[in-house]
Amino acid sequence: MRFMDGHCDVLWKIWKDPEKYLFHAEDSALDVTVQRLKEGNVGLETFAIFVPSQVPKAQKLDVALKQIDYFYEKVLTAPGMQLVRSAEDLENSSASTCLALLSLEGADALNGEIAYLRLFHRLGVRQVGLTWNQANEVADGIGEERGGGLTSFGFQFIQEMERLQMILDVSHLSVRGFWDVIEYHSLPVVASHSNCKSICSHKRNLENDQILALISKKGLMGITFVPSFLHEMENKARIGDVIHHIEHVCELGGEDILYFGSDFDGFTMKVPELEHIGHVNHLLKELEKHYPSSLIRKWFWGNGYSFYKEHLATKNR
Numbered sequence: 672m673r674f675m676d677g678h679c680d681v682l683w684k685i686w687k688d689p690e691k692y693l694f695h696a697e698d699s700a701l702d703v704t705v706q707r708l709k710e711g712n713v714g715l716e717t718f719a720i721f722v723p724s725q726v727p728k729a730q731k732l733d734v735a736l737k738q739i740d741y742f743y744e745k746v747l748t749a750p751g752m753q754l755v756r757s758a759e760d761l762e763n764s765s766a767s768t769c770l771a772l773l774s775l776e777g778a779d780a781l782n783g784e785i786a787y788l789r790l791f792h793r794l795g796v797r798q799v800g801l802t803w804n805q806a807n808e809v810a811d812g813i814g815e816e817r818g819g820g821l822t823s824f825g826f827q828f829i830q831e832m833e834r835l836q837m838i839l840d841v842s843h844l845s846v847r848g849f850w851d852v853i854e855y856h857s858l859p860v861v862a863s864h865s866n867c868k869s870i871c872s873h874k875r876n877l878e879n880d881q882i883l884a885l886i887s888k889k890g891l892m893g894i895t896f897v898p899s900f901l902h903e904m905e906n907k908a909r910i911g912d913v914i915h916h917i918e919h920v921c922e923l924g925g926e927d928i929l930y931f932g933s934d935f936d937g938f939t940m941k942v943p944e945l946e947h948i949g950h951v952n953h954l955l956k957e958l959e960k961h962y963p964s965s966l967i968r969k970w971f972w973g974n975g976y977s978f979y980k981e982h983l984a985t986k987n988r
């Protein structure tokens with residue numbers, strides 16, 4: 672069964688140490704490699720450009736551009752990898768390829784310049800998470816105590832995203848920012864790597880009303896494999912906890928918005944048996960004990976496929 676992953680941090684790791692983190696290597700220090708994507712039958716992986724908050728402002732754009740260069744030079748050059756920028760790219764892909772979607776995690780890399788958003792779009796970026804945990808020119812992240820929403824510039828920014836037909840990722844965004852985005856009706860919205868707060872109280876997880884809003888907006892919610900997002904005691908998180916979160920979203924009526932956002936290469940302590948992207952096979956086995964394959968196919972591939980087919984622009988431009 673083909674699998675779609677809504678988030679990984681491979682580019683950030685390669686940028687940190689290009690000698691150590693090899694996407695092509697058989698025995699790599701990365702959780703996501705070309706071999707492991709094959710092993711997991713991954714048909715689409717989302718590669719986040721992530722600039723850590725400690726990078727000085729003047730260097731953020733430079734770091735983001737270097738990660739885009741690594742994406743083209745080290746990820747897309749691997750056998751079977753193919754860039755996805757449009758609905759056609761998605762529809763025309765064969766079952767043996769792994770599509771690579773480029774997303775930006777945190778608009779601070781763009782230095783408050785809408786021109787840079789347009790240039791990133793030209794470089795292949797099709798999805799933007801407005802913030803990481805801190806505030807930036809566009810909005811407050813979930814880690815800001817004051818909990819502000821979008822700035823006036825932020826509204827201009829998402830208007831341009833809409834014109835470019837980009838997809839907005841609300842994972843990491845403040846609660847107020849989330850609602851600002853939801854009320855801005857026309858943008859397609861994903862929460863690429865967030866779980867349910869009523870099961871695990873991590874600040875990055877979503878409240879029931881947020882999940883319901885994603886359902887009524889026909890967005891996507893990527894269940895993530897980060898132990899502290901799955902279980903209150905992260906060392907106790909197991910594959911079964913992934914199912915608890917899925918079950919909860921289904922109880923709220925969300926079987927059509929579920930997919931997965933592993934966050935691999937963005938965290939260290941792993942759920943046993945779910946330690947790298949090749950292990951989604953283990954998740955499949957576990958899900959098969961509880962759900963019919965028609966439902967699992969939707970969560971592994973169908974829901975994400977329909978969403979991106981509808982919302983990516985119809986032509987590469």
Ligand SMILES: [Zn+2]
Pocket residue numbers: 776842843864937
């Ligand atoms: Zn993240």
